[in-house]
Amino acid sequence: xxxxxxxxSVDWTKIYTGLGLDKQTLTSLQSFRAxxxxxxxxxxxxxxxxxxxxxxxYKSVLKDQQAVSxxxxxxREFKAVDYDVSKWNEVVGAFEGKxxxxxxxxxxxxxxxxxxxxxxLSNIQDARPFEDLTVDEVSKARPEITQAVETMVKKGKxxxxxYRRGGAGFREARRLRCLQPAPCSHxxxxxxxxxxxxxxxxxxPTMPTPIVVTYTHPMSSANHSRLxxxxx
Numbered sequence: 001x002x003x004x005x006x007x008x009s010v011d012w013t014k015i016y017t018g019l020g021l022d023k024q025t026l027t028s029l030q031s032f033r034a035x036x037x038x039x040x041x042x043x044x045x046x047x048x049x050x051x052x053x054x055x056x057x058y059k060s061v062l063k064d065q066q067a068v069s070x071x072x073x074x075x076r077e078f079k080a081v082d083y084d085v086s087k088w089n090e091v092v093g094a095f096e097g098k099x100x101x102x103x104x105x106x107x108x109x110x111x112x113x114x115x116x117x118x119x120x121l122s123n124i125q126d127a128r129p130f131e132d133l134t135v136d137e138v139s140k141a142r143p144e145i146t147q148a149v150e151t152m153v154k155k156g157k158x159x160x161x162x163y164r165r166g167g168a169g170f171r172e173a174r175r176l177r178c179l180q181p182a183p184c185s186h187x188x189x190x191x192x193x194x195x196x197x198x199x200x201x202x203x204x205p206t207m208p209t210p211i212v213v214t215y216t217h218p219m220s221s222a223n224h225s226r227l228x229x230x231x232x
Contacts, residue, residue, distance in 0.1 A: 020110055025102040028095065 012033065016026060053075065058068050139146040
């Protein structure tokens, strides 16, 4: 009776939805529950089919009273066989150990993901506008940008083929309108926007607003770099 009471008191819905178990563990639990339900149904069916033998009726109609007495003795001395369930307890224990280990692993993964999401949320909340960023901060976040620009400078790439300066602005900057609102897949990560004798400007296709990083020429007296949003 105690086992039956314990089985009926299990909140399977809470186990399925409230413990964060993985798919494999949930499948094993559902299979175990199905086998238990099948065993209970078979047991109930067998109990319902056991007939009640009326020995007094057989004594009144049978001439061989010795056979009736023998049958009565067998039924009276019958005892249910106790099965050794220790091996099944070991199986259940092993299953329980795997389920607990899987639950702990799932909990660890969820905790790690939660920490990562919390850090991402903090970064989003603390993010500053592009115009407030410095070149050093962009270089720290995207070191490949600094490396690419330094390589261009070392190779002496201070000019752009077809460059022509106009009074209304730079023709090359107008060609990059496809960077906003969505980046073009055929464009490289960096584009040299303009070149002057004292500096060069490199556009970084960040979203939602591209930015232009201005690097001073090594021969220039100015010793600083500028960072501003790119508007076309």
